[in-house]
Amino acid sequence: MRFNTAPAPHLAPTGSTRRIMQWVLLAMAPGIAAQLWQFGPGVLIHLALAVATALLAESAMLRLRAQPSRAGLSDWSAALTAALLAASLPPIAPWWITVFGALFAIVIGKQLYGGLGYNPFNPAMVGYAILLISFPKAMTAWLPPTDIATAHLGLSDAWHAIVNRTGPEGASFDALAMATPLDTLKTQLGLGRTMDEIQSAALFGALAGKGWQWVNLGYLAGGLWLLRRGLIAWQIPAGFLAALGASSLGFFLLEPQSYPTPLFHLLGGATMLGAFFIATDPVTASTTPKGRLIYGALIGSLVFVIRSWGGYPDGVAFAVLLLNLAAPTIDHYTRPRVYGHPR
Amino acid sequence: MFTLHRFHGGLHLNAHKEDSSLAPLATAPVPPRLIFPLQQRGGQNAQSLVEVGDHVRKGQVIAQGEGPMNPPIHASSSGVVSAIEPRPLPHPSGLADLAIVIDTDGEDLALEAEARPDYRRLAPDELRRIIFEAGIVGLGGAAFSTAVKTDPGHRAIDTLILNGAECEPYITCDDSLLRNFPLEVLEGARILMRVLGVERCLLGIEDDMPEAIRALRETQQAGDYADIDVVTVPALYPSGGEKQLIRILTGREVPTRGIPADAGVVCQNVGTAAAVYRAVVRGEPLIERIVTVTGQGVKNPGNWLVRIGTPIADLVRYAGGYSGTAERLILGGPMMGIALPSDALPLVKAANCVLVTGRGETTGPKEALPCIRCGACAEVCPVNLLPQQLYWYSRADNLQRAEEYQLADCIECGCCDYVCPSHIPLVQYFRAAKGELVAKQRERSKADHARERFEARQARKEREKQERAEAAQRKKAALAKPDASEIQDAIARAKARKHPLESAPTAPRHERFPHPEVPHPEGEGEQGCSDFHVDESPKAQEPAEN
Numbered sequence: 001m002r003f004n005t006a007p008a009p010h011l012a013p014t015g016s017t018r019r020i021m022q023w024v025l026l027a028m029a030p031g032i033a034a035q036l037w038q039f040g041p042g043v044l045i046h047l048a049l050a051v052a053t054a055l056l057a058e059s060a061m062l063r064l065r066a067q068p069s070r071a072g073l074s075d076w077s078a079a080l081t082a083a084l085l086a087a088s089l090p091p092i093a094p095w096w097i098t099v100f101g102a103l104f105a106i107v108i109g110k111q112l113y114g115g116l117g118y119n120p121f122n123p124a125m126v127g128y129a130i131l132l133i134s135f136p137k138a139m140t141a142w143l144p145p146t147d148i149a150t151a152h153l154g155l156s157d158a159w160h161a162i163v164n165r166t167g168p169e170g171a172s173f174d175a176l177a178m179a180t181p182l183d184t185l186k187t188q189l190g191l192g193r194t195m196d197e198i199q200s201a202a203l204f205g206a207l208a209g210k211g212w213q214w215v216n217l218g219y220l221a222g223g224l225w226l227l228r229r230g231l232i233a234w235q236i237p238a239g240f241l242a243a244l245g246a247s248s249l250g251f252f253l254l255e256p257q258s259y260p261t262p263l264f265h266l267l268g269g270a271t272m273l274g275a276f277f278i279a280t281d282p283v284t285a286s287t288t289p290k291g292r293l294i295y296g297a298l299i300g301s302l303v304f305v306i307r308s309w310g311g312y313p314d315g316v317a318f319a320v321l322l323l324n325l326a327a328p329t330i331d332h333y334t335r336p337r338v339y340g341h342p343r
Numbered sequence: 344m345f346t347l348h349r350f351h352g353g354l355h356l357n358a359h360k361e362d363s364s365l366a367p368l369a370t371a372p373v374p375p376r377l378i379f380p381l382q383q384r385g386g387q388n389a390q391s392l393v394e395v396g397d398h399v400r401k402g403q404v405i406a407q408g409e410g411p412m413n414p415p416i417h418a419s420s421s422g423v424v425s426a427i428e429p430r431p432l433p434h435p436s437g438l439a440d441l442a443i444v445i446d447t448d449g450e451d452l453a454l455e456a457e458a459r460p461d462y463r464r465l466a467p468d469e470l471r472r473i474i475f476e477a478g479i480v481g482l483g484g485a486a487f488s489t490a491v492k493t494d495p496g497h498r499a500i501d502t503l504i505l506n507g508a509e510c511e512p513y514i515t516c517d518d519s520l521l522r523n524f525p526l527e528v529l530e531g532a533r534i535l536m537r538v539l540g541v542e543r544c545l546l547g548i549e550d551d552m553p554e555a556i557r558a559l560r561e562t563q564q565a566g567d568y569a570d571i572d573v574v575t576v577p578a579l580y581p582s583g584g585e586k587q588l589i590r591i592l593t594g595r596e597v598p599t600r601g602i603p604a605d606a607g608v609v610c611q612n613v614g615t616a617a618a619v620y621r622a623v624v625r626g627e628p629l630i631e632r633i634v635t636v637t638g639q640g641v642k643n644p645g646n647w648l649v650r651i652g653t654p655i656a657d658l659v660r661y662a663g664g665y666s667g668t669a670e671r672l673i674l675g676g677p678m679m680g681i682a683l684p685s686d687a688l689p690l691v692k693a694a695n696c697v698l699v700t701g702r703g704e705t706t707g708p709k710e711a712l713p714c715i716r717c718g719a720c721a722e723v724c725p726v727n728l729l730p731q732q733l734y735w736y737s738r739a740d741n742l743q744r745a746e747e748y749q750l751a752d753c754i755e756c757g758c759c760d761y762v763c764p765s766h767i768p769l770v771q772y773f774r775a776a777k778g779e780l781v782a783k784q785r786e787r788s789k790a791d792h793a794r795e796r797f798e799a800r801q802a803r804k805e806r807e808k809q810e811r812a813e814a815a816q817r818k819k820a821a822l823a824k825p826d827a828s829e830i831q832d833a834i835a836r837a838k839a840r841k842h843p844l845e846s847a848p849t850a851p852r853h854e855r856f857p858h859p860e861v862p863h864p865e866g867e868g869e870q871g872c873s874d875f876h877v878d879e880s881p882k883a884q885e886p887a888e889n
Contacts, residue, residue: 001656001665003672005437005682007771009757010673011356011512012706015764017715075712117713117765233718282717287731289721331732338749339351339586339726340599 017116021076023231024277025083027222031273032087034218038145038211040153042091045162046098047083053102054082061111077116081105084124084277088270088317089131090142092153092161092176097138101127121324122284125317132317140313141177145211148202151176181209182269183313185260194257208267216267223276232280235289239296240275240303241266247304265304274303274316284324291327291334299323345574348594350587352723353579354758356512356678358551363637364515366645368523371661373420373447377652378689380432380442381406383413384486388441397424401453402628404478405443412488414478419630419650422447433674433691437684445652456626467538470623474538477622478629478692483583483612484675486693489619492611493538495604500539504592504603505532507548507555507613508576510583511676514696516633517613519646521548521555524617525562531616532571534623539609544571545592546613549578580678581756585610587725599752614695634694636662639701640669649690655697656686668701677705678757712765720759720769726752730759730769737776742783745776753777 035043058078062069082102089098105127113119132139143149153161153176157168167173179187181203188198198204207213226232244265251259265271270278279285279299286295299319306315337343381388389406399405399418406416422445430442459465459473475490483506505528509517521528532544548556559573576582576591586597588610595606603610611619614632621627630651637644642663649658655672659665673680674688675696690697720730729748736745750773759769 001669001672001686003670003682003684003686005684006671006706007768007774008673008675008677008679008681008755009760009770010671010677010680010682010700010705011757011761013709013761013763013766015719015762016766017712017764020715020717020764071710071712077715115713117715282715285716287716287718287721288729331729335729335748336351336721336727338599338728338752339590340596340601340752341749 017075017077020231021080023229024226025076025080027226027231028083028087028219028277030221031215031219031277032083034215035087035091038214039091039143040146040158041155042093042143042153042158042162043086043089044155045095045158046086046089046091046093049095049098050082050086050089050102051079053099054078054106057103057106058111061107062115065111065115067115072115075116078106078110081110081123081127084273085127087273088124088128090139090177092141092143092158093138094165095162097131097135101131103127104130117283119283122278122281122320124281125278125320125324128317129321132312140179140183142180142183143176144178144203145209147205147210178203180269180313181212181264182307186307186313189258195260196257199260208264209269212269213267216272219272219276223272226276226280232276233289233292235292236280236285236296236299237275239293239298240279240300241271241296243297243300244271244275244304245300247301251304251308259308265307269307269314270316271303274299274320278316279320279323284320284327286327286330286334288331288334288336290336291330294330294334295323295327298326345572346594347574347576348591350582350590350725351727352721352725352758353581353587354723354761355578356580356761358578359513359637360515360518360551362513363635363644363646364518364554366643368519368633368646368648369661371647371649371653371658373449373451373650374653374657375447376425376654377419377422377445377447377650378430378442378654379405379416379418379445379652380430380440380689380691381416382432382440383408384488389413389416391427391441391443393424393427393443395424395427398422399424399445401451402456402630403454404476404628405445411475411491411494414475414480414488414490415628416443417478417628417630417651418445419652420445420447421450421452431685431688433683433688433694434681442689458624458626460624462534462623463537465623467540470534470538473623474619477618477627479615479618479622480629480692481612482614482618482632482692482695483585484679484693484695486691489611489615492609493535495539495609498604499607500541500604500609501543501607502593502609503532503536503539503541503544504589504608504610505544505546505571505613505616506583506585506588506610507546507552508583508588508591509552510549510578510580511678511680511696512580513637513698514635514676515637516635516646516695518552518555519635520614520617520633521552522558525555525558526566527617527620528613529559529562529566529568529571530624531618531620533568534619535609535611535616536570541609542570546571546573547576547582547588547592548573549582550575551578580758581725581754584725584754584756586754599749629692632690632692632694634658634690635696636699637696638669638673638699639704640665640671640699641697642666651692652689654687654689655683658690658697659686659699665699666701669699670702671700671705673698673700673705678761679755709766709768711767714763714765714767717764719762719764723758723762725756725758726754728753730773733776734767734769734772737772742776742780746780750776750780 055078059069059073062072085101085105105123109123109126110119151168160166165173167176184203203210205213227234245262248262248265252261286292302319303315383389389408391406393405400421403418404415405418425446426444429439431437431439471490479489480486507517507521536544581587582591589603589608590596597603597606618629631648633646634649635646636658641659672683672686674683674694716731732748733745733750753773755770757770
């Protein structure tokens, strides 16, 4: 009898790239839900806009590059990039911010480098950074958390705010916006206020920034689930959070009136989203076990440096992009010892 | 309590052991035809000792290999040699090479066996000779000559490891052997310990083989086998890999590019130990082995005691034939086995399993997506490589980098391939890159060899020049006697007149093509001698100058 041959191994592989992307998207759900609860439905609109733009851009670019576009789209990586970008945007950012960011992320950040697997920089963060540098005003106008907000936006209010730039029922659009706790902190510290004075404001909650603490806890929950499923390596978030926690603790203990608590850092800004969802992007991160720990720790430290002394209130995007650049070098110097080689 | 060590990575696979291990061991009948490929390690063919038409008996040596790496091949039943002709080899290429074909006569007439029940009185060298002459090779799959492996030379060995950790899914032939012949394995271990001169033997067995473990323990208690430690190791692919098992049981590692003996260990498959016992104590050569026939593609999976040389088609027939869904024929396990194009191939000594997979039991053609560097491959790699980097370099044809990342240490176990979410056939890439590396190394050593030859030649030329100069000095000194010089001068003058044109180039030509074998006649290299050099030397020096 004749048989068809094939090279070993003959067992069918278990995982798939698409499944990984889908799971990571799913793991974002608690964080997005917290954003929805704390900052209104704007995040959903940005999510839809970003995903639609990203898929269209991905499809067009694949066609231009004469690549099979169905296979390229079916890996869900463009959707994930879009979701990560959307989750980082202010809930009432104008619609073109999202469209431009998603376009830039996919076209320049990903496809021009050769598509999935070949991009040296995290595409979502490339998109975010270009937006932050180009449109700082729109990118820092956040909403107050639901606790202290005077106006609560419904879905259509949010839509009008994002598309038509109008406030709800005659309220002025500009009155809606509010700086983030990290932003406020930076401004106030710059004015010579003490931490005690700053933190007495309504924007600050029991753990960290009001609203933001819940968003961070949401992403933490999703991230822990990713860890449990073995979809991300523990070293990156562990290194990230340990370094951010340790450096903020050190300075907090030295000068408690000039530096916020470690908890404020850990549950503030984009910390948990960055530690579990952004820094862990496998394509652009370090891939050796030791390298991942170093990579994560350097991002965490850099986030603290940028937040404390840099020009921007938060530093996750820039820290990640800088370390993307260093990842190949880190990998090179952290190769594990191969069996049978001298210890 | 025995401390087990860990190797990096590994996979928990669906074992499928009970597919074949539940049925009792069956003995396969003598097939109508036996086929013995003559191909041996090192590429050359073994020398056939029989001719077409010869009648052979069971146990008779029918082919002799070259050197200790290639033990003889024995007829596994009696019959008539019907052909010595090219037959397809058990290799994915389906290439054919010479094989001896025996039409069996059903008599199963055996040669007289020389039993040596008291092997304790035999010297290690004598035991090795018996092992070699019985045609024993490693039965775990690599078919490495056991006589060579049990002769570690100057290396100090302190431990014999018996490999009963049958880690690949589906395969249960060692399990079956240990259940049915525990005494032969333990006695074989004793003989191997004597050959190696070691006091300690560790028998590693995976914890998902409880029956085999029980059989071994019972036999151990009944006899006196305190020097053999039966150690259960957690089932984890590829714990039965030689390097991995050595690490698990001893904590030592086989140095890269080294052999287990460099770590003070010799590792043998349990089946090999049983074959050694039979060869030494009963005088039986290696002519049969246990083979697992399994998978959804066969009707009655199980283990069979089969004659070496039995065509796979016959064995499958004994196992009830193919079920309707038979899709792929694999010799070996699903992780490292080779898919065969045809079942006309014979079972060779290394054949441990015939796996006929049914529809959907194995993977179809894989559609690879780009690598996302998730590192899942690195997590499971049992030698701690970074397959994601190796893949990158193999694809980019950057062999130097691939070598730097220790491509040569890859054991091709398939773990990385199995976990890759992008379905990249990593092992294939690595196998190809390794092949290229070997070719490059061969090229390099060829170039090295040429350079050495060139340098040796240069040195030789230099030496000869010096010797000639010394000889000329001596002669000059001898000629310096006043009465002789006038005569010599006269001769020289006469010569110059006789060959006014040729005499000038003679010396430089001679310089250019010296020849060590030609003795320089007194009176210095004249016409004839110089011609000889001109003819021969350019050819001789060709390779060095290219």
